[in-house]
Amino acid sequence: MTSQHPSPTIEPLAPWRSPLARAIHRNRALPSARYLQLATLRVDGTPANRSVVFRGFLTGTNRLMFISDRRSEKINQIIHNPATEACWYFTKTREQFRLAGRLWLISADTAPATLQSARVTLWQNISDSARRQFAWPQPKAPRSPNDAFATHTLDLQAPPLCFCLLLLTVHSVDHLDLRAEPQNRHLYQKLENQPPENSQWQTTIVNP
């Protein structure tokens, strides 16, 4: 089986980080530019797909961060099979990034300490309204009365047990630029059997 957490090694910047940073910057006026769609596998083997909010990169790495509630269905899906592809479409610049890789679940009992401290820092940095959702009643259960969603005081220092950090380690990226005539498409492929600290990428320019 696979290990419980990714290596904490510092990685060199992957070549797709620069075009992705440019797209994030150029689309920054739209709050929805930080939403992307994350495909996973249900336990029955069919695809699942939902929007998640990009929470930045884990410091010193090419790993994207998301947050999730331990009670949401995607957590069991990821434990069962961590394969994923994220699709990130930027409406203003008409660019699509497809990021294929694997997800890592960082929960209250995950070592090492660097990942745990990333989880706690993220908890402290999200908005009050994002934090409050982790005190809401069981997701997807029959609707609770409105007062079950009343504001709770949540400890800023200690995230609740159900607050999880998800890390996406990327092994290939498909960047499609729809504005160009004809469109431009770049593929980035991580070369296998490379240690993370000197991981290498192959970049190919292909037909759209």
Add this chain to the structure above:
Amino acid sequence: MTSQHPSPTIEPLAPWRSPLARAIHRNRALPSARYLQLATLRVDGTPANRSVVFRGFLTGTNRLMFISDRRSEKINQIIHNPATEACWYFTKTREQFRLAGRLWLISADTAPATLQSARVTLWQNISDSARRQFAWPQPKAPRSPNDAFATHTLDLQAPPLCFCLLLLTVHSVDHLDLRAEPQNRHLYQKLENQPPENSQWQTTIVNP
């Protein structure tokens, strides 16, 4: 194995059609409101995810229409396993629809005639620039010189062999409305073992 094409039966309007129509209408000023993300399974069993353009419903049914190039990777994925979930996020009204179901490939040699005529009509109704892409060189092959993408005259009456219609038959819908305080979430589940002409749906109001 599964059949080659869905039943051409007329279906009653599913209960999720009305909230979806409202979202499409309220977000109509944004061209990107017709983009959704379609998750499928690669032949190796990992998830794939990309943006597609919604091309309306097949007349008289609840089946969503998309177009695709026979040469694109998703076609072989669908032939291998037609399970899908589409994620459709509407930025203006902050609503998400997750549509799980199966995809049907309608290509040049698909019967019955009603599905073939839907394919031809769609070919005639898409834009010139959308049509021209079907004459472009092999997708994802090493980049061809720019003149290989030069304008071709395409027959309006007869779509090229690589022009495919994709139909999505939906078996469950998860509608999340992020604007409400607390958020609203409705699940729509198609009841099994019902013929399409009197298919029934169960609607449940659940916690977000």
